[in-house]
Amino acid sequence: MEQCIADFTAYLRNEKKSPENTVLSYSRDLKGFCRFMQEAGVSDAAKVNRTNVMAYVYELQKQKKAGATVSRNIASIRSFYQFLQKKGMVTENPAADIELPKVEKKAPEILSLEKVELLLEQPRGEEDKEVRDKAMLELLYATGIRVTELISLKVSDLNLPLEYIHCGSEAKSRIIPIGAQAKASLHKYMERVREHMISVPEEEALFVNCNGRPMTRQGFWKIIKSYARRAGIEEDITPHILRHSFAAHLIENGADLRSVQEMLGHSDISTTQIYTKLTNQKLKNVYAKTHPRA
Missing domain, CATH: 1.10.443.10 (Intergrase catalytic core)
Incomplete structure (x- = not known):
């Protein structure tokens, strides 16, 4: 899975020309997911299923991560698997239908x-x-x-x-x-x-x-x-x-x-x-x- 994540971040950086902070955000989220899956005994990205992703979401919530952080992680995993689907490495996206938690939009801080x-x-x-x-x-x-x-x-x-x-x-x-x-x-x-x-x-x-x-x-x-x-x-x-x-x-x-x-x-x-x-x-x-x- 680690090599797949490296390929995905290279794709974001070199082909999509995504901003560097976006690339780093995806990389950080996916590395966290990768560690969780390895601890669960799953090292192959193609063997990850919806239950695995839901377990990771539950773990993030158990750690009291903010709703925005949980949503971003789900979106990162979803985008990662969309990339793998395009490459023909997986047939299904295990995060495709996972509902994002509702995030209360905070009013932006401004200066006078x-x-x-x-x-x-x-x-x-x-x-x-x-x-x-x-x-x-x-x-x-x-x-x-x-x-x-x-x-x-x-x-x-x-x-x-x-x-x-x-x-x-x-x-x-x-x-x-x-x-x-x-x-x-x-x-x-x-x-x-x-x-x-x-x-x-x-x-x-x-x-x-x-x-x-x-x-x-x-x-x-x-x-x-x-x-x-x-x-x-x-x-x-x-x-x-x-x-x-x-x-x-x-x-x-x-x-x-x-x-x-x-x-x-x-x-x-x-x-x-x-x-x-x-x-x-x-x-x-x-x-x-x-x-x-x-």
């Missing part, structure tokens, strides 16, 4: 505009690192892209004269405009800093670390958290909170849902609608606090 601005003001120095950090933070909030998309950007994906970035793979890409402040920060980074930071002239990555290599997810997480501490922001700041804040602030200021959906890269508009609910709730709270007869 004041806190976003406070965070973006923190890299104010003229050192190469702070100029780069300022450009990254401004671009993240200006476009709402995911951190994986941010660190995957190439220089060729940035068009400063026309004020947009190209984001995503060839199979699924989108064009996102950038605002004046992000443009100014990026221009400063490109003109004054990047050439000093890259280790080789042919480096394609837009953002690099202090060693001149492409920025990593972990590296950027450390950057954003350090500036959050510097700003005195108590919330647990993550790159995704800036993405949520980008969407919520756009809708608060009158952006239409379809445009926000396109910029975020959501395939289903229902995913984007949660930001409308957030802004509606904010309006209700303001009304309740300020209307004399509320």
